[in-house]
Amino acid sequence: MGPSRAEDEAILRRLRIFLSHVGGCNSDLTNEGQLFREATSGRDSQPGSLSIDVLTEIMTGSGRADREKIFRFFEGRPDLQTPVEIGKDAHRELTYKQLIALVRECGVHPMQLLVNDPARYFTVMEAVGFIDISLGIKMGVQFSLWGGSVVNLGTEKHKEIFFDGSNVQGIETTATFDKESDEFVVLTPNEGATKWWIGNAAVHGKFATVFAKLIIPSPSGDSDMGVHAFIVPIRSMADHSVLPGVEIRDCGYKVGLNGVDNGALRFHSVRIPRDNLLNRFGDLSRDGKYTSTLPTINKRFAATLGELVGGRVGLAYGSVGILKASVTIATRYSLLRRQFGPPDQPEISILDYQSQQQKLMPMLASAYAFHFATAYLMDRYSEMKKTHEDAVVADVHALSAGLKAYITSYTAKALSTCRESCGGHGYAAVNRFGSLRNDHDIFQTFEGDNTVLLQQVAADLLKQYRAKFKGAPLAVTWNYLRESMGTYLSQTNPVVTHRDEKMHLRDPRFQLDAFQFRTARLLHTVALRLRKHSKRLGAFGAWNRCLNHLLTLAESHIESVILAKFNEAVKRCQDPDARKLLKLLRDLYALDRIWHDVGTFRNQDYVAPNKAKAIHKQMEILCAEVRQVAGPLVDAFGIPDSLLRAPIGLQSGQYSEYTHYVGFSD
Structure with a gap:
């Protein structure tokens, strides 16, 4: 389906604004029409035409x-x-x-x-x-x-019965087996074991999945079998009243997400049937005999929590959606809003200012990059659920941790930049930056604090690094370390470090090599530092001494994965015009990330001063090129105006909608 008449008119308006300052006021309708055909979708098959529908697909x-x-x-x-x-x-x-x-x-x-x-x-x-x-x-x-x-x-037996409720997690809580009644007794032992911020608990939830230590009493002493999951009713199915022994408190107003009823839970010797133990990884018989296919508490705990990795996948994917929405609002407003310009000429779009381009266009490129990376993560997650192969499970755990941490941190900063780029109108609640920013903020600590998750990625990289020297197979995502570690750790080629021509800088091989070189160097040097400091400080002290290095390593690796998946998306695209646009966005994403961390590349003698200068110049040029197709690129996200809702971010009629909202009648 092609664009509507309203969409056509909106694009024409943007083109008129553009023509007014690049071609003067004498640009005729023929030239404008040609540009229009090149910037709109579907109905023109001439080379260079842009199909929004292809990109949307x-x-x-x-x-x-x-x-x-x-x-x-x-x-x-x-x-x-x-x-x-x-x-x-x-x-x-x-x-x-x-x-x-x-x-x-x-x-x-x-x-x-x-x-x-x-x-x-x-x-x-x-x-x-x-x-x-x-x-x-x-x-x-x-x-x-x-x-x-x-x-x-x-x-x-559980799947057939339970599909209402909410989820909680705790470690100090205990579930002690009562052999006589064939029940578990769930207890919050102290104030510190209170389950905080439980979604759906304050108002709507009827059941909770409670993580608690499974305790089996015996004459010789209690046996702690480690953390297991239990289904605990918290409200009556008949009248929704809170059940005896369950204490629920409302967490109240939050910075955002106030449509979710978060609550705090305590359990005062709440009795549940033995069958309410979620027993995939460990079971208890009527006579109190415990069985498990996993031999240790740590292995059972890891397997139990590992099955809940889907939350991180969802947060990473959802954060990309929020980034798409915010970039769409800011880009459309910046295309429409005109301010200043050359003397005696019409005012120009604020997106024609280099400063505005360099705020928003890299974020637009990143939204596309993150989309392809999270699509890959979803594929790996689906494969994990089907095969349960250990290598795939390990890959998904590290990849989901890294992408969730990296993308949500990026989006949090991008939301503030988008708000600022829209000036006073961006501060109006109706234009949604405030609610988007507040609702998204918790994504950085949902399902694991981002700093902790990045440490998990770094730890996995070090594990793969050690495996590489032992000849063990590497997880799929890390394979590039095996193929290229030797190359990346060798002396850099002085000819390459000085190359600064456009063709080289926009070559995907150079871009990915740069990302992977940085990761390999960071991994090698942090491994040496950890070995050195552990002799004097011990393992924990050495890790803490190298913590910032480890976090940088994890972020570098995730950027390498994101760029690799962007490259694959470009190769898969069969439509030549859409592929050209994706390559443009890919180049901007890659060079923006290199420039963002150019100090590291300079310190590692991978980018000479002249090359760094050329990278910055190319980034400016790429921002200007992306600006020319920014409208169709955000349209391709496919977010309807009725759901985007921000008046300044609509495809057409932004000002009339906004002025009507604030009370003007004409």
Whole structure:
């Protein structure tokens, strides 16, 4: 489907603005029409034409039908749209109503998708996040966390019974087996063991998955079998009252996501049936005999938590959706907003200013880059759920930790930049930067603090580094270290370090080599530093001494993975015009990231001063080139105006919508 007449008119307006300062006011309609054909979709097959639909298909893939179904449903239900100003209690009830309608009226079945087609599930999660991030998180808590815990940690008897509730996690809480009653007694032993920030607990949840130490009493002393997961009812199915022994407190107003009812839980000797133990990795018989296929507490704990990695996958994917929305709003506003210009000539679009381009265009490129990286993560996650192969499991754990940490940190900073780039209008609540920023902020600590997750990535890299020298197989994501470690650690070629021509800098081989060289050098040097410091400081002291180095290593590796997946996406694209645009974005992403860390490349003698200067120049040129197609590129994200909602970010009629909102009648 091509663009609507309104979309055509919006693009024409942008082209007129552009023509007014690059070609003067005498540009005739013929030239304008030619540019219009080159910048709009579908109906012109001349070489160089841009098909928005092709890009949209690339950016939505197999999930496009699900997205459009959800978008159409909510577009037709104004009663389910979240208003700009809404209180906590009303927002919670609206989010609950949205979720019920999504399942019962729209016919979306997240639990089935999570089990049978995880990639479609995460696509749905991104789509509902455009409606309201609180809805996306509430859906994730309900189905991915609660439902996922039952499906992944339980057995058939649990799957047939339980599909309501929320998810909690704790270690100090105990579940002690009472042999006489064939029950577990769940206890919060002290104030410090309170379960905080449990989604759906404050108002709507009826069950919780509680992580607790499984204790088996015996005459010779209690046996601690380690952390297991238990299903604990917290409210009555009949009248929704809080059950005896369960204490629930409301966490109250938050910085964002006030549509999610977070609560705190304590358990005062709450009794649950033995069958409520989620027993995939460990079981207890009626006579109190414990059995497990995993030999140690640590292995059982790792397996239990490992099955919940889908939360990180969802947060990484959802964060990209939020980045797409914010870049769309800021880019469309910057194309439309005109300010100053040459004397006696029309004012120019603020996106024609180099400073504005260098704020927004790298973020636009990054949104595409992150999309392809998280699509790869979803594929690996789906493979993990099907095969349960150890190598794939390990790969997904490290990759999900790294991408979640890197992308959510990037998006958090990008949201502030997008707000600032829109000036005073960006500060208006109706234009959504405030709510997007506040709702997204917790993504940096959801499912693991980002700093901790990056340390997990660094630890895995060091493990793979040691395996490399022992001849052991490396996980798929790290394979480049085996193939190229020797090359990257050898003396850099002085000819290459000085090359600064455009063809070389825009060569994907140079770009990926630069990223992977940096990762290999950082890995090698931190391994040497850890060995040196551990002799005097011990393992923990050495790790802490090298912590910033380790975090930089992890980020470098994740950037290498992101760029590699972007390269693969460019190669897969069959449409020549779309491939040209993707290559343009890929080049900007790569050179922007190199320039961002140019000091490291200079220190490692990989980029000479003249080359660094040329990289910066190319980055400026690329920003200007991307600016010329920025409108169609954000249109390809496929976010309907009715769900984007920000008046300054609409495809057309931005000012009329905004002025009407603030009270002007004409």
